[in-house]
Amino acid sequence: MARLRRPSKKSLGGLLAVGIVVGILFWGGFNTVMEATNTEKFCISCHEMHDNVYMEYKETIHYSNRTGVRAVCSDCHVPKDWTYKMIRKIQASREVWGKITGTIDTREKFEAKRLELARREWARMKASDSRECRNCHSFDSMNKESQKQRARKQHEMALEDKMTCIDCHKGIAHHKPEGMTEEDEE
Amino acid sequence: MKKTMIAGAVGALLALGAGGAFAAAPDWGKVEAKDITLFYPGVSPLEWIQKGTEHGGARALRKGETCADCHSDETADMGKKIASGQKLEPNPIPGKAPAIPVKVQAAHDGENLYLRFSWKQPAASGAAKMDEANPVKIAFMLESGGKVELADQSGCWATCHQDSRTMPGADDAKKKYVKGGSVAEGKFYDLYQWRSGENKGFNGHVADTRVMEGGTALVSAEGKQDGDTWSVVFTRKLAGGEGDVTLESGKSYNFGFAIHNDNSAGRYHHVSLGYKLGVDADGDVKAAKQ
Numbered sequence: 001m002a003r004l005r006r007p008s009k010k011s012l013g014g015l016l017a018v019g020i021v022v023g024i025l026f027w028g029g030f031n032t033v034m035e036a037t038n039t040e041k042f043c044i045s046c047h048e049m050h051d052n053v054y055m056e057y058k059e060t061i062h063y064s065n066r067t068g069v070r071a072v073c074s075d076c077h078v079p080k081d082w083t084y085k086m087i088r089k090i091q092a093s094r095e096v097w098g099k100i101t102g103t104i105d106t107r108e109k110f111e112a113k114r115l116e117l118a119r120r121e122w123a124r125m126k127a128s129d130s131r132e133c134r135n136c137h138s139f140d141s142m143n144k145e146s147q148k149q150r151a152r153k154q155h156e157m158a159l160e161d162k163m164t165c166i167d168c169h170k171g172i173a174h175h176k177p178e179g180m181t182e183e184d185e186e
Numbered sequence: 187m188k189k190t191m192i193a194g195a196v197g198a199l200l201a202l203g204a205g206g207a208f209a210a211a212p213d214w215g216k217v218e219a220k221d222i223t224l225f226y227p228g229v230s231p232l233e234w235i236q237k238g239t240e241h242g243g244a245r246a247l248r249k250g251e252t253c254a255d256c257h258s259d260e261t262a263d264m265g266k267k268i269a270s271g272q273k274l275e276p277n278p279i280p281g282k283a284p285a286i287p288v289k290v291q292a293a294h295d296g297e298n299l300y301l302r303f304s305w306k307q308p309a310a311s312g313a314a315k316m317d318e319a320n321p322v323k324i325a326f327m328l329e330s331g332g333k334v335e336l337a338d339q340s341g342c343w344a345t346c347h348q349d350s351r352t353m354p355g356a357d358d359a360k361k362k363y364v365k366g367g368s369v370a371e372g373k374f375y376d377l378y379q380w381r382s383g384e385n386k387g388f389n390g391h392v393a394d395t396r397v398m399e400g401g402t403a404l405v406s407a408e409g410k411q412d413g414d415t416w417s418v419v420f421t422r423k424l425a426g427g428e429g430d431v432t433l434e435s436g437k438s439y440n441f442g443f444a445i446h447n448d449n450s451a452g453r454y455h456h457v458s459l460g461y462k463l464g465v466d467a468d469g470d471v472k473a474a475k476q
Contacts, residue, residue, distance in 0.1 A: 150243070150256040157246060168242060176239070185238035185245070 034089065038074040046099060049073075052110050056174045063173075069136075076132050076173065077121070084128075115177035119184065122166055130165035137165065211300055211419060212293040212476040219289040219304075220471045224445055224456035225265030226284055228275035231348040235340065252339040254459040254470075261285060261459065276354060279454070283308035286445055286456045292473035294465060298405060299424055299433055299473055301326065304417040308447060315449035320383035324409070324418050326443035327375040327392065328431040328463065334364045334373050341442035341460020345375055345392045352452025367393035369429050376431040380407035380418050387420070391429035402427035424465070438464040441471060 036042055044050040054073075057063055062071040079085045104110040104117075125132070139159055144152045154168060170176060170184070230241075235253070238244040243256055257264065265285035271278030288305040303324055317323070327345070332338035334345075345362040347353070367373050374393035378401075380386070387407025390398040403426035409418035424433040431439060441463035446455045461470035 149259040153246065153251065153256045154242070157249060157251075168245075180239045182238050 034085075037089070038078055040072040040074075043073040048099070048104050048110065052104075052107070052114075053174050060173050071136065071173075075135065079128070079131060080135055084131075111178070115179050118170070118174075118177045122170060122184070125166040126164060133165040133169070210295065211421065212295070214291055214302055217291040217293050217302075217476075218472070219291045222288050222290055222443075222458050222461065222470075223261045223265075224286045224288055224443075224458050225261040226269040226275075226282060227453070227455075227457050228268040228273070229348075229353060229453070230268070230274050230343075231346045231350070231353060232336065232340065232343050233348045234274075235343055247336075247339060250339065252460060253341065253343065254461060257459055262287075265456070279311055279313045281309070281311035281313065282454075283311070283447060283456070286447060288443075288445070288458075290443075290471050292463060292471050293476045294424060294433075294435075294473045295476055296435075297424060298421050299465070301420045301422075301473075302417060303419075303443065304415060305445070307411065307414045307416060311448050313448070316451035316454060317383075317446065317449050320381045320446070321449050322382040322409075322416060323379055323446040324416075324443065325377060325379035325446075326420070326441065327377050328433075329375045329440035330372065330431045330437075332440065333371070334375065335366070337364075337375075337440045337460075339460065341440060342375070342444065342457060343460070345396070346453075350453075352454065361396040362392045363395050364392055367395075369393050374429065376401065376403070376426070376429065378404055378407065378420055378422065380409050380420065382409060382411075382416075385409070389422070389430070393429075397429075400428070401430045403430040433465050435466040435475070438462045438467045438469045441469075 044054045057073075062076070064070075078088055098104065102109075104113050139155070142155060144155055147155065157163075158168065167186075170180075235241050236244050236247060241247075243251070243253075246256060247253075262285040265283075267273045268275050269278065269282045269284040286305050286308055288303055291300075291302040293300045303326075307322075327342055329337040329344070337344045345364050347363065349356045350360050350362055351358050364373060364375065369391065374391045377388075377390045377392055377396065377398070379388040379390075379398065381388070387404050388398045389401030389404035390396065391401060403422040405421040405423060407418065407420050409416065422430075426432050433439065439462065441461050442458050444455045444457040463469050464472045466473070466475060
């Protein structure tokens, strides 16, 4: 009894070691799986993404540009910070249900729903002050002198009016949805 | 005696007439030239430029910026995008020139304003002729005081609407107009045009509709083609009648111009953004006294 009540230091240490190893394996595995869902390969493994938004993104500067820097789906659509990333991943689990029930499994269904989906993403980006854009871009590091006249003017106005990237840059990586209203551009 | 008097009166009239028609043009070699690149605008009427869902600059326009503030350096690129049908042109014409760089010179002598436009003839597209009679037409418009809504910012766009003729689905009889157009209230654009085939100048205006005649300010409009270079000189009185903008020293006016090249008509022209013409005053194009 006394032996049971008082475990040896050796066995306690063993238990701790096993716990640490299991913890590392679990945590590592969890993160590996989560990171796997952040890859472009994963995102476009569904035809809904591959045939629609991915094809549009491939025409844009975020896919191909002179400096060879590419922003993949998750760079814009998944936060880098762990807490925000987890929240986003949990929200995104709805998309699994959408996939199972086929809410956008044809081009027609996708087009019918894309304004609603886009508005949801624009709202998320606006609420976070375009946090994912700002992982790479910032007004501080922008050399407006080397920008074209139009971009320079627009960025000066955006700074003045405390606007955020997504206020103007809707449609920067995908086609703009049909049926947008003036409120969408406010 | 009677004959002498009649001959004298006729002679005086002729001399006066000649004086009016052949006012002393300035030495253009000494007048500074402003380079303005006209571009092919496709279907981008006033309604389009104000539509935020399609024109990223609609917000800037609402804030009071001018078209030229954002676009003056890139009109040639805009022309390429539109003429090729990549944007704003549902009916692209193969071989249509995307842009026309023009030199603009202005001067006055206290009585008349002289405006000279020169440009190199772009290659012909070979498309069907819309205006058989006139291979080239050039027009300019003036507006005073920004009385027409958006005139200070958008130049000729304030007269260009989606329901005007040659716009998709528009009535063929509907011409240019300005919102609330009224000559009596000063809400109009003063319009001048020279047509190469007819070799004739026109002086009209754009108010509730566009009229090509009625103005009394135009003294002469003369154009010629030397090799591949066109030059057209308009002479107009600083003063004007009804439907003419009266020009005063020390003031600037809204100014825009357009070329119908390649026998084109209606919206198939090349246009400038909105600029300022300063008469002894600051402006994109300055008319100084000679």
